[in-house]
Amino acid sequence: MTGWTRRQIGGLAAGALVATAAPHIAHGRGRPRVVVVGGGIGGATVARYLADLETIDVTLIEPNPTHVTCFFSNLYLAGLRSLDSLTFDLRSLAERHRITFIRMRAVAIDPTARSVVLQDGARLGFDRLVVAPGIAFKLGEIGGYDEAAAEIMPHAWVAGPQSELLRRQLESMEDGGVFVIAAPANPFRCPPAPYERASLVAYYLKQFKPRSKVLILDAKDRFSGQELFQDAWSRHYPGMIEWLPVQFIGKTRAVDAATRSVVTEGETFKAAVANVIPPQKAGSIAERTGLTDATGWCPVDPLTFESTLQRGIHVVGDAIIGGDMPKSAFSANSQAKACCFAVAAALTGSPRFPPHLFNSCYTFLAPDDAFTNAITFAPKDGKIKTVKMFISKVGESAKVRRRLAHQAVGWYSAFTADVFGGVS
Amino acid sequence: MTAEPVAAIVSLARGIAAESRYFPGALLSAFLLVPGVSAAADTSQGAQIAATCASCHDPTGRGQGIPPLTTLDEQTIVKRMRAFRASESPSHVMHAVALSLGDDELAAVARYLADSAYAGRQP
Numbered sequence A: 001m002t003g004w005t006r007r008q009i010g011g012l013a014a015g016a017l018v019a020t021a022a023p024h025i026a027h028g029r030g031r032p033r034v035v036v037v038g039g040g041i042g043g044a045t046v047a048r049y050l051a052d053l054e055t056i057d058v059t060l061i062e063p064n065p066t067h068v069t070c071f072f073s074n075l076y077l078a079g080l081r082s083l084d085s086l087t088f089d090l091r092s093l094a095e096r097h098r099i100t101f102i103r104m105r106a107v108a109i110d111p112t113a114r115s116v117v118l119q120d121g122a123r124l125g126f127d128r129l130v131v132a133p134g135i136a137f138k139l140g141e142i143g144g145y146d147e148a149a150a151e152i153m154p155h156a157w158v159a160g161p162q163s164e165l166l167r168r169q170l171e172s173m174e175d176g177g178v179f180v181i182a183a184p185a186n187p188f189r190c191p192p193a194p195y196e197r198a199s200l201v202a203y204y205l206k207q208f209k210p211r212s213k214v215l216i217l218d219a220k221d222r223f224s225g226q227e228l229f230q231d232a233w234s235r236h237y238p239g240m241i242e243w244l245p246v247q248f249i250g251k252t253r254a255v256d257a258a259t260r261s262v263v264t265e266g267e268t269f270k271a272a273v274a275n276v277i278p279p280q281k282a283g284s285i286a287e288r289t290g291l292t293d294a295t296g297w298c299p300v301d302p303l304t305f306e307s308t309l310q311r312g313i314h315v316v317g318d319a320i321i322g323g324d325m326p327k328s329a330f331s332a333n334s335q336a337k338a339c340c341f342a343v344a345a346a347l348t349g350s351p352r353f354p355p356h357l358f359n360s361c362y363t364f365l366a367p368d369d370a371f372t373n374a375i376t377f378a379p380k381d382g383k384i385k386t387v388k389m390f391i392s393k394v395g396e397s398a399k400v401r402r403r404l405a406h407q408a409v410g411w412y413s414a415f416t417a418d419v420f421g422g423v424s
Numbered sequence B: 001m002t003a004e005p006v007a008a009i010v011s012l013a014r015g016i017a018a019e020s021r022y023f024p025g026a027l028l029s030a031f032l033l034v035p036g037v038s039a040a041a042d043t044s045q046g047a048q049i050a051a052t053c054a055s056c057h058d059p060t061g062r063g064q065g066i067p068p069l070t071t072l073d074e075q076t077i078v079k080r081m082r083a084f085r086a087s088e089s090p091s092h093v094m095h096a097v098a099l100s101l102g103d104d105e106l107a108a109v110a111r112y113l114a115d116s117a118y119a120g121r122q123p
């Protein structure tokens, strides 16, 4: 990732993070204290919005100094964006918004003592904790797919080195090869993204390796935005993308890294490049803290995003059971704001209003052809339910789609400014 | 560090914000004195709803592709949102947002946005 040495990390910790030197419990201090675990989309948003209220001390715990956004990483894969342009500095976020940033992994959470244990053994007390750890992979579900296999058959489902690896493989792939995408069953991070990836990989192949193909081995029989994607594939990439649903091939059950093969219940597919996206669950700290249920995800109160299993701990983002809300960056950001105002209300008595939960994703079919959805949600009977949903339609004019692709770029810069405080 | 003077100006701006319905110009110029400083957000209903707007509309108005909200007055915002509520075109995204806001909520967010606190809030 970056060239930070241990000494520099130590220097940063000593300079910026007086708080870690004297671990203590928060009770009895002047300002209430919130600790946020995870500096991705949900965590950064919640930390930034809470800190801006200037009534609460906010500490953000995240091992990475920067965040590389998964959204737009399919554009990187196709050579349309640099990875640099998708990278945001968490230290600048912390400085500008007066957040204490601890560049470490949280290794344990003690809900009773209300403290977080950091990787160096220090303990950090909190009045409220927000956990936003994103996803972990259920590696056991695909035989032979472990961390070593992921270096040969990348998932690229967390942006960064995995995205670079997949891009390198795509670039060095020979013309005429098959780019296999193994897509997981629901629920998983960003339902339209495997198909956006297929579209943009085909865009790249069409220019540079026109005899090649994209093959999607799906663990589902239907997917998000299906009509829009299939319409676009026949318009932009005729004959280049093949989608095989689970009813024809069965689920992906194993991989063979040595031959770059994906084995489903029915068949074995040999790939030139294999992008294996494994089934997912909440980030492991959530599981270790008893925040997850049998599904592997975290149940929460949809008004406050407080865990229904551990009081005083809130969870936002991909890690939660979001009801009808998809696991998207937009959802994580929307949940984070609702969570922020609920935490502030609990700690400082500020007013509470019904949360406005919203998701709107831009999905690229080609560089100048994108579609959007817009979904509003409301809490109902303890769950998050869709209120209204609108989505682009098949048959819209090229002009409309070009405008959406242009808006997507504007959305990206406004959204990342909202999450990371406008610095990249 | 210039923490003290900056904090003083920010709290001045916040003091004015309370009366900003009457002195919107004063508020704006107070914020212009402190470029790059993040002014405290409030927790009023308008502010809480406006947080949703900021997921797509750059609060500094610098954004491209998605129209800025910084130049709009309260009545224009209400008028446009009513039009978005009535029709799925030109934007199904804004149609969804507009349908999700009751009249009181729309009034609160329009006032908050137009009060320039949004315009002056540097990300």
Ligand SMILES: Cc1cc2nc3c(=O)[nH]c(=O)nc-3n(C[C@H](O)[C@H](O)[C@H](O)COP(=O)(O)OP(=O)(O)OC[C@H]3O[C@@H](n4cnc5c(N)ncnc54)[C@H](O)[C@@H]3O)c2cc1C
Binding pocket: A037, A038, A039, A040, A041, A042, A043, A061, A062, A063, A064, A067, A069, A070, A071, A072, A073, A074, A104, A105, A106, A107, A132, A133, A134, A135, A156, A157, A158, A189, A190, A193, A197, A283, A284, A285, A316, A317, A318, A319, A327, A328, A329, A330, A331, A332, A360, A361, A362, A363
């Ligand atoms: C290819 C692709 C395309 C996508 N496109 C879109 C899109 O167009 N629009 C959209 O809205 N969404 C999109 N998404 C989804 C979006 O990226 C995720 O939904 C979003 O990142 C979720 O945010 P999060 O905060 O839950 O998790 P993350 O952003 O993954 O953040 C989790 C953070 O927690 C940290 N962490 C984990 N454990 C610990 C610990 N123990 N201690 C400290 N820190 C910890 C991690 O290091 C990480 O930084 C896409 C995803 C992919 C893969």
